[in-house]
Amino acid sequence: MPSFAQLARQILSTAASTLRQRQNNTLFLLLLGLASVEFTWAESLYVYVPSSASAKSIQDQIRGQCNNIDVLAFGLSKDFHRQIKKASPGAILTLPPVLSRYPNFKLVNRGEREGSHQEFYYIVSLNSNVTSDELGQHKVALVDVLGRSELKSYLKTRFPQIKRTTRVTKYEDLIALWIFKPTTIALVPHGHLATLQNKSKLTFVMTKTDQSVGLPILAVEEGKAPDNVIACLSSFKAPLNSLFGVEQWR
Amino acid sequence: MALKICINLILKLLMISLITWSMPGHTSNDFISVIRPDGQHFKRALQGLADDLDGELIVEDNIMSTSSGVEYIKQIMQRRPKLVVLMSNHVINAYTAYQKQAKPDEIMPPALLLIALKIDRHVETMKNATGIVYEVPLATSLIYVRSLTQQPLNKIGIIYRSWMRPDIERHRQFLAPEGVEIVSVELPNESSRYISLIKKALKKFRSNGVDALWIENDNALLKSQLLRKAWLPSVKRFRKPVIVGVDSLLAKKMNFGDFGALPDYYVMGVQCSNMILNIQQNNWQLFDEDIEQPLAIKKHINLYNLKRKKIAIHANRLQEVDVILR
Numbered sequence: 107m108p109s110f111a112q113l114a115r116q117i118l119s120t121a122a123s124t125l126r127q128r129q130n131n132t133l134f135l136l137l138l139g140l141a142s143v144e145f146t147w148a149e150s151l152y153v154y155v156p157s158s159a160s161a162k163s164i165q166d167q168i169r170g171q172c173n174n175i176d177v178l179a180f181g182l183s184k185d186f187h188r189q190i191k192k193a194s195p196g197a198i199l200t201l202p203p204v205l206s207r208y209p210n211f212k213l214v215n216r217g218e219r220e221g222s223h224q225e226f227y228y229i230v231s232l233n234s235n236v237t238s239d240e241l242g243q244h245k246v247a248l249v250d251v252l253g254r255s256e257l258k259s260y261l262k263t264r265f266p267q268i269k270r271t272t273r274v275t276k277y278e279d280l281i282a283l284w285i286f287k288p289t290t291i292a293l294v295p296h297g298h299l300a301t302l303q304n305k306s307k308l309t310f311v312m313t314k315t316d317q318s319v320g321l322p323i324l325a326v327e328e329g330k331a332p333d334n335v336i337a338c339l340s341s342f343k344a345p346l347n348s349l350f351g352v353e354q355w356r
Numbered sequence: 357m358a359l360k361i362c363i364n365l366i367l368k369l370l371m372i373s374l375i376t377w378s379m380p381g382h383t384s385n386d387f388i389s390v391i392r393p394d395g396q397h398f399k400r401a402l403q404g405l406a407d408d409l410d411g412e413l414i415v416e417d418n419i420m421s422t423s424s425g426v427e428y429i430k431q432i433m434q435r436r437p438k439l440v441v442l443m444s445n446h447v448i449n450a451y452t453a454y455q456k457q458a459k460p461d462e463i464m465p466p467a468l469l470l471i472a473l474k475i476d477r478h479v480e481t482m483k484n485a486t487g488i489v490y491e492v493p494l495a496t497s498l499i500y501v502r503s504l505t506q507q508p509l510n511k512i513g514i515i516y517r518s519w520m521r522p523d524i525e526r527h528r529q530f531l532a533p534e535g536v537e538i539v540s541v542e543l544p545n546e547s548s549r550y551i552s553l554i555k556k557a558l559k560k561f562r563s564n565g566v567d568a569l570w571i572e573n574d575n576a577l578l579k580s581q582l583l584r585k586a587w588l589p590s591v592k593r594f595r596k597p598v599i600v601g602v603d604s605l606l607a608k609k610m611n612f613g614d615f616g617a618l619p620d621y622y623v624m625g626v627q628c629s630n631m632i633l634n635i636q637q638n639n640w641q642l643f644d645e646d647i648e649q650p651l652a653i654k655k656h657i658n659l660y661n662l663k664r665k666k667i668a669i670h671a672n673r674l675q676e677v678d679v680i681l682r
Contacts, residue, residue, distance in 0.1 A: 158675075158676050159675040159676055160655075160675065160676060160677065160678050162678075163674075163675035163676075164675075167675070182622065184407045184408075253408075253410065254408055254409075254410060254412075254629075254633075255410060255412075270634070270637075272630060273626070273630060274623075274651055274652070275623055275626070275652055276652065278499070279623075279651045279652050281499055282493075282495070282496050282499070282649065282650075282651045282652075283651060285493075285495045285496075285499075285530050285533070285534070286493070286495075286530065286648075286649045288533070304503070305499055305502075305503050306499065306534065307533070307534050307535050308533055308534065345672070349675075
């Protein structure tokens with residue numbers, strides 16, 4: 107379902123092409139000009155949360171729920187950051203470590219699951235138990251939501267013992283790693299353990315660490331009050347919330 | 357006038373050096389050369405690579421035409437890159453020829469091979485080379501298909517030519533822990549009887565309870581005549597999922613591929629960057645850099661075919677698919 111701004115652009119484009127067919131050039135050019143203008147009244151939301159669903163599907167589902175906001179969802183962190191640089195949105199829905207890169211955005215809603223805004227990291231391996239202290243002896247696989255250099259700094263504060271990493275973009279890509287390299291050790295937030303177990307018949311050994319990561323959050327640009335985005339988030343039904351690994355937003 | 361030009365030139369050189377030195381994490385004149393053909397997929401992989409390196413190393417992009425060969429490679433190597441990324445079979449063949457012509461004591465920088473068929477076989481004939489396999493492995497395709505279909509996928513049928521036997525054995529080994537068995541039919545490397553051999557193999561799969569068919573990306577077995585006379589008429593009667601690795605075999609009107617697991621070129625570039633940084637950490641020496649399998653895929657599905665074959669899927673998992681043909 108397109109947003110109001112998209113719909114307006116679409117209507118203007120259609121009217122412009124009708125006028126072109128009727129050879130009314132002045133009006134045609136005027137409407138075409140209007141159609142290409144970026145309408146700024148629609149509140150915009152950028153979404154980047156690694157999920158098993160494709161970015162397009164997340165985008166379509168949010169648009170289907172809230173047709174009064176402009177939504178763009180991203181599957182790659184680099185694309186998300188690039189787009190923010192290009193055109194800053196009114197709000198972003200992402201993970202807390204990603205938000206720390208944008209001090210001009212303030213947190214307004216936190217995702218919650220089982221009464222908590224956090225989830226613990228687990229060390230996942232095949233066959234043998236690996237403890238946090240032993241992580242330094244392995245090349246650790248993880249989903250990179252921050253980009254290479256930011257991830258390095260993030261790990262320094264959470265898991266300083268990790269020296270070498272293998273970075274993937276989706277949790278299910280870790281399964282491929284285990285298939286091709288059974289000695290792989292991975293770091294996975296609790297909510298994503300089910301993805302691995304549902305998709306693979308491998309027997310995983312999961313060890314809880316004492317480090318946690320926040321569940322997805324909604325943040326808005328300082329000085330802006332995107333009421334429609336906030337209302338949209340509260341209207342998310344269970345299937346959409348489950349894509350973000352949360353039960354509700356507070 | 358000449359003095360003005362000289363001053364200008366010196367100033368420009370100073371600026372370039374300043375930019376180079378100010379790049380994050382960048383040390384001295386380290387640069388890598390990417391040698392590739394022109395084309396969307398190569399460009400996308402390069403983008404992934406450059407995005408991920410994010411200024412850590414200078415990436416020199418060289419577009420090599422099919423008419424260029426060893427001489428073109430020689431020119432690049434004279435600039436002494438720390439590492440070369442070679443994309444496509446043509447580029448790899450030219451580089452292999454360059455290595456063969458080089459003096460025995462010439463030091464070859466590490467070479468990473470990408471987006472070319474049968475990279476493992478190229479690596480065997482080259483010095484100081486590794487890479488990422490281009491063909492999406494059966495195991496990765498199967499995990500995708502298994503998560504979507506509502507029927508068991510325990511036995512997979514594959515038709516292959518003799519020279520591919522090592523690959524099939526590798527697939528067999530990867531799939532065993534996932535509880536999947538490969539039922540294979542080996543065809544000779546050359547034959548004038550491929551039509552009847554393929555038909556016979558597919559008949560065997562229908563009768564011995566194979567749960568899905570996986571199509572190897574082998575041009576010799578997928579020629580248009582073979583598709584028309586052997587594959588298409590037989591696959592029509594095969595009411596089980598057919599998994600392919602190229603989008604042309606998924607075309608709606610073709611009635612052939614149901615699921616497609618295609619390479620994700622951007623992520624392949626990121627994976628390559630990961631390997632480059634590990635090699636850099638190891639003082640530009642290949643150490644334990646095995647040939648890697650591609651980790652991410654682009655998922656395609658042909659719902660039109662699945663409906664026709666009455667193959668049920670988990671509708672709520674369609675949101676995980678990248679390209680849906682209806």
